[in-house]
Amino acid sequence: MSGALTAPAARGGTGRGGRLLRQAARHRVGLTLAVLALFPFVAPYEALAVNILVLGLYALGFNLLFGYTGLLSFGHAAFLGAGAYGTGIAIVHGGLHPLPAIAAGVVLATVIAAVMGFLAIRTRGIYFAMTTLALSMCVYYAFYQMEPLTGGENGLRGINVPALNLGLVSLPLIDPLVKYYVILVFVGTAVWLFSRLLASPFGAVLEAIRENENRARACGYDVARTKLVAFVISGAVCGLAGALNAIHLSIVPIETMHYAMSGEAVMMALLGGMRTFFGPFVGAATFLVLQDGLATLTSHWQLFTGAIFIAFVLFLPSGIWGEVVARLKRAGS
Amino acid sequence: MSGAILRTEGLGKRFGGFRALDGVSVAFPEGGVTAIIGPNGAGKSTFFNLISGAMPPSEGRILFQGQDITGLAPHRFTRLGIAKSFQITNVFPDLTVFENVRVAAQARRVRFDLFRDRAAYPDLARKAEALIAEVGLAGREERLARELAHGEQRALEIAMALAADPVLLLLDEPTAGMSPEETRTMMDLVRRLAAERTLILVEHKMKLVMDLCRRLIVLHQGALLAEGTPDEIRANAEVRRVYLGKSA
Ligand SMILES: Nc1ncnc2c1ncn2[C@@H]1O[C@H](COP(=O)(O)OP(=O)(O)OP(=O)(O)O)[C@@H](O)[C@H]1O
Numbered sequence A: 001m002s003g004a005l006t007a008p009a010a011r012g013g014t015g016r017g018g019r020l021l022r023q024a025a026r027h028r029v030g031l032t033l034a035v036l037a038l039f040p041f042v043a044p045y046e047a048l049a050v051n052i053l054v055l056g057l058y059a060l061g062f063n064l065l066f067g068y069t070g071l072l073s074f075g076h077a078a079f080l081g082a083g084a085y086g087t088g089i090a091i092v093h094g095g096l097h098p099l100p101a102i103a104a105g106v107v108l109a110t111v112i113a114a115v116m117g118f119l120a121i122r123t124r125g126i127y128f129a130m131t132t133l134a135l136s137m138c139v140y141y142a143f144y145q146m147e148p149l150t151g152g153e154n155g156l157r158g159i160n161v162p163a164l165n166l167g168l169v170s171l172p173l174i175d176p177l178v179k180y181y182v183i184l185v186f187v188g189t190a191v192w193l194f195s196r197l198l199a200s201p202f203g204a205v206l207e208a209i210r211e212n213e214n215r216a217r218a219c220g221y222d223v224a225r226t227k228l229v230a231f232v233i234s235g236a237v238c239g240l241a242g243a244l245n246a247i248h249l250s251i252v253p254i255e256t257m258h259y260a261m262s263g264e265a266v267m268m269a270l271l272g273g274m275r276t277f278f279g280p281f282v283g284a285a286t287f288l289v290l291q292d293g294l295a296t297l298t299s300h301w302q303l304f305t306g307a308i309f310i311a312f313v314l315f316l317p318s319g320i321w322g323e324v325v326a327r328l329k330r331a332g333s
Numbered sequence B: 001m002s003g004a005i006l007r008t009e010g011l012g013k014r015f016g017g018f019r020a021l022d023g024v025s026v027a028f029p030e031g032g033v034t035a036i037i038g039p040n041g042a043g044k045s046t047f048f049n050l051i052s053g054a055m056p057p058s059e060g061r062i063l064f065q066g067q068d069i070t071g072l073a074p075h076r077f078t079r080l081g082i083a084k085s086f087q088i089t090n091v092f093p094d095l096t097v098f099e100n101v102r103v104a105a106q107a108r109r110v111r112f113d114l115f116r117d118r119a120a121y122p123d124l125a126r127k128a129e130a131l132i133a134e135v136g137l138a139g140r141e142e143r144l145a146r147e148l149a150h151g152e153q154r155a156l157e158i159a160m161a162l163a164a165d166p167v168l169l170l171l172d173e174p175t176a177g178m179s180p181e182e183t184r185t186m187m188d189l190v191r192r193l194a195a196e197r198t199l200i201l202v203e204h205k206m207k208l209v210m211d212l213c214r215r216l217i218v219l220h221q222g223a224l225l226a227e228g229t230p231d232e233i234r235a236n237a238e239v240r241r242v243y244l245g246k247s248a
């Protein structure tokens, strides 16, 4: 019975692999953070490590809907972008301190997610994907047009945060390692809250909806309302990723909001394993390292990432981390 | 009619131009089993889906304990105490048996708790385990629902329906696709369940329900053909003509 009470991934056999898995699932936040804390020392260079951290959070937020609730959204770039623009505009035009600026970005993303969610949540399957895609394109266009605020086509430039002033101490963000760990504090907090959410009764309802929407309804759950709440939380997490990205890059390229970015969330979640907690980070790392490596070799790197992605979907549908977990499980039973 | 837990007035359902159900007015007494019978395609499941709230009627009213509940959202029916198990098995396939029932039980207690651990509600775990045992699935808690045999999945679905603490339990052909042995086990369970709550049972195998139910409702081509006690139905010439003559 205790197995069922922890994460779904925790269900394993009674053997060594199974026990290992259950232990790992119980400490998934600690393990995730430990790996992320050591990550800059194995990553090719620090900026890439920060990219992976931020886009890993983006993929994690997306995966709340995709992997845990069973909703495929093609509009999550809108939230990544809204978080980034909200933070960037607050700093560039409002002269705000980075912390309230990040909050502003998250709030903007959350509001946009609430509106988009309200409009999209009653549709299902391909219609849901198309509605979110269309709405995110409207958001993209609106930000593109607001050139005085957003910089339009050129992106929003000049988000200079050389240091994070916390009163007693000032953390020099120009040092890439310091920047990494500052961002990790945000990501780590989000991961911790996220893990609690998944383990909560609410997380159980999300799984139930993913498994069988009709049965969830028959159990007495208000499916539409639950989906909307999940959609908004997912948008807020992606908004935080965007806010951190704006500070990391000092610029918000308009591409942040482009639907190709929504597609990247799907790719990262699938590559890593949509049914695992850690999968989105593994997916983000794989995707970005591939992109980084291939981009130095060929200008047609997108063709190759596309091909690799298709190979994964065909031959490793549960994703890299999903496969690792499945093998451990098999070894355990 | 007093003592009716559920009443329908002129209930009808159209699918496009096709009338699957037309003007059905019946009352279900409180307590015991009422069976809805009729040949294939008679409209039993359609009627079932209307009174269980799974879909809204095209016309007519549904009254539960005297209250008009026509057009309420499906999850509201459950919260009022009307639970169901569908004709086609409807569980959460990739969750464990335990979690299937636990999450069903949770719907009555906590729906929007975002930060407490779901294990922090030991009463829900106890309730889930008791229900799993009640439907005969003890020892299967950790299996995934999709790994269960067909008969076991039906039992699981009933445990999930019971988790809502229903005063009215609706079962659509709980023995569909079952072996004779599984059927017997299921009918024993149904008998036990009926001792404590009102049960409405859809069944097209008439023999199965005759010695079990207090009243029968016979549907034929989307309309009410007859209603009454098993003896009255057995004696009804029209029922014999459209129904007993053909299948059994
Ligand atoms: N969603 C639907 N759309 C269109 N027609 C439907 C729909 N559901 C049922 N019908 C039709 O309505 C009629 C009654 O179907 P229903 O499923 O209620 O019969 P039933 O008595 O439950 O039959 P069975 O014994 O086979 O379960 C059938 O002719 C069926 O084809």
Ligand SMILES: [Mg+2]
Pocket (backbone or CB within 6 Å): B044, B045, B046, B087
């Ligand atoms: Mg039927």
